[in-house]
Amino acid sequence: MRIAIMGAGGIGAYYGACLARAGAQVFFIARGAHLEAMQRSGLRIIDFGGAEFTVNPVIATDLPQTIGPVDVILFCVKMYDTMDAAALCQPLLGDQTTIVTLQNGVESVDMIGAVVGAGRTLGGAAYVAGTLIEPGVVKRNNQITRIEFGESDGKTSRRAEAIAKTLNEAGIETTIAADVQTLLWSKFALMTSNSVLTALGRVDTGVIRADPVMRAIYFDAMGETIAVGRALGVELPDDTIERNRNWLDSSAPIMASLAVDLIAGRRLELEWLSGAIHRFGAQTGTATPIHSTVYAALRPHVNGTL
Secondary structure (H helix, E strand, O other): OEEEEEOOOHHHHHHHHHHHHOOOEEEEEOOHHHHHHHHHHOEEEEOOOOOEEEEOOOEEEOOHHHOOOEEEEEEOOOHHHHHHHHHHOHHHEEEEEEEEEOOOOOOHHHHHHHHHOOOOEEEEEEOOOEEEEEOOEEEEOOOOOOEEEEOOOOOOOHHHHHHHHHHHHOOOOEEEOOOHHHHHHHHHHHHHHHHHHHHHHOOOHHHHHHOHHHHHHHHHHHHHHHHHHHHOOOOOOOOHHHHHHHHHHHOOOOOOHHHHHHHHOOOOOHHHOHHHHHHHHHHHOOOOHHHHHHHHHHHHHOOOOO
């Protein structure tokens, strides 16, 4: 299977490295110093717990037109790069090419589809926490590698089964979701609470779960996301908060990418996180005081350090 990684940052590079190690033909699309490091020395992964492996050589480029059509594109760019990256996918598209988006938020399938055409893109959620710690080096920060994705109509298609088989064979636990909107919004509820508190507090989730005030606000923010999703017609299970409480109490502490980018002075995905909840809340008449406040507080930083 020929697989392109569109956006070889912490998440894309990790999954791509696992696939390449398992024998898939993987093409990493990257840029700048990270691209140069991969071309020169390969891609080094520091796995959770400290074990390491290196994929060398790797096929890495900033020119997708040199690759040609692929079977699958794992779409892992930041949300603010979605439209430009979707346009870069055009030379990679054959008649049967499938895009699996593993981005933050709940809007990427429609955004990508507006560029490459409807029906090509499967919505997905990645649960690995990966960080690009230096050019050519990615560190995995949690014990979970899981990917969930699926067709918009809820059917289990041959293409979804083939992609899941390849990912599972690479050691990436993968399941096909029966309801993609429920999948995306369930993760969105967790991810946006992580983003809110780790960004405003500049702390990881270990601090949040131990502090009673932060912990309460964390789940209040999650309740806002769930309420907005339900107002939009998404069927979110009644135990969504309880399952996410179990995650918070049992998982290794992480800092959400929004917080990492804020601290580093980089551009933020805010518009598709708390910004989206604020926007959807206004659209549906749903109160979102926590997310709207966070959105307002972080808006001056959306383009990086002031």
